[in-house]
Amino acid sequence: MRRFFNSPHDEKNEIGLPSLEHGYEPVGNHTGVLEGTMVVYEILQVSRDEIRMPNPNLPSIVHNDRDIKTFSDFIGGSNIITKTILSCLSTAFGLSGEARFENAHRNEHKSNSALAMMRYLPGDPKSSKEIGHQKHTDIGSLTLLFSEQWGLQVLPPGSDTWGFVEPKKGHAVVNVGDSLRFASGHKLFSCIHQVVPIDNVADRYSIAFFLRPENHAKFLDSQGRWVRADQWHDEKFDVFKATHAEQKLVNSMLVGGMEG
Numbered sequence: 317m318r319r320f321f322n323s324p325h326d327e328k329n330e331i332g333l334p335s336l337e338h339g340y341e342p343v344g345n346h347t348g349v350l351e352g353t354m355v356v357y358e359i360l361q362v363s364r365d366e367i368r369m370p371n372p373n374l375p376s377i378v379h380n381d382r383d384i385k386t387f388s389d390f391i392g393g394s395n396i397i398t399k400t401i402l403s404c405l406s407t408a409f410g411l412s413g414e415a416r417f418e419n420a421h422r423n424e425h426k427s428n429s430a431l432a433m434m435r436y437l438p439g440d441p442k443s444s445k446e447i448g449h450q451k452h453t454d455i456g457s458l459t460l461l462f463s464e465q466w467g468l469q470v471l472p473p474g475s476d477t478w479g480f481v482e483p484k485k486g487h488a489v490v491n492v493g494d495s496l497r498f499a500s501g502h503k504l505f506s507c508i509h510q511v512v513p514i515d516n517v518a519d520r521y522s523i524a525f526f527l528r529p530e531n532h533a534k535f536l537d538s539q540g541r542w543v544r545a546d547q548w549h550d551e552k553f554d555v556f557k558a559t560h561a562e563q564k565l566v567n568s569m570l571v572g573g574m575e576g
């Protein structure tokens with residue numbers, strides 16, 4: 317990751333962002349935590365569908381057998397872990413057959429599932445206008461999140477106080493996202509979270525695997541509409557990119573209909 321992010325901009329940006337869940341995005345593409353700010357993270361995403369291609373479209377700096385195997389193994393392993401969790405949840409919900417959550421996440425069906433590698437630039441929350449990762453819920457079903465550094469905060473349901481999530485070696489954070497909330501008939505809660513700068517010296521690195529449903533899966537969203545999984549994904553990405561003023565109008569979408 318360090319090797320990639322420390323490379324020159326043009327090399328990182330060689331393929332740009334061919335789709336919302338695959339490619340490179342430089343700092344400043346999304347709205348930040350404070351009013352009028354933009355986030356200061358850059359992100360390399362590798363889509364689960366793309367990495368299965370014989371010659372995946374990747375920037376040359378990571379287009380080699382070793383890096384492709386690392387991405388592929390990580391995505392494959394994370395896919396198994398998140399689908400195993402889904403299967404346990406289906407059993408806990410007493411679901412059977414097609415209604416089981418994992419059955420809307422079949423491997424051979426196209427989805428927006430992706431690996432995301434993020435680097436946050438350091439920033440002082442008191443003086444910097446460009447900090448963190450705005451409050452949101454994740455789009456997909458489950459997120460497997462790894463970071464060895466502080467910065468992630470969650471807003472527990474019904475609470476107005478943010479709490480830090482302690483980074484623990486050998487542990488991952490698992491977030492429920494909007495798609496699983498909707499698929500569970502809104503019984504599971506999407507986790508409202510954000511990232512704030514902790515110190516103004518070190519870069520912060522995090523890695524996420526976003527398990528998202530098959531593109532054709534349908535569910536009742538927070539506004540009572542029947543939406544396809546890929547439609548919810550694309551619409552919510554537009555919200556991530558909106559300005560704070562615009563976001564107020566669509567705030568409920570940003571947090572998947574959860575209050576906060």
Ligand SMILES: O=C(O)CCC(=O)C(=O)O
Binds near residue numbers: 432463468522
């Ligand atoms: O960097 C993190 O710890 C969280 C990132 C995140 O919430 C996201 O990419 O959806």
Ligand SMILES: [Fe+2]
Binds near residue numbers: 452453454509
């Ligand atoms: Fe997130």
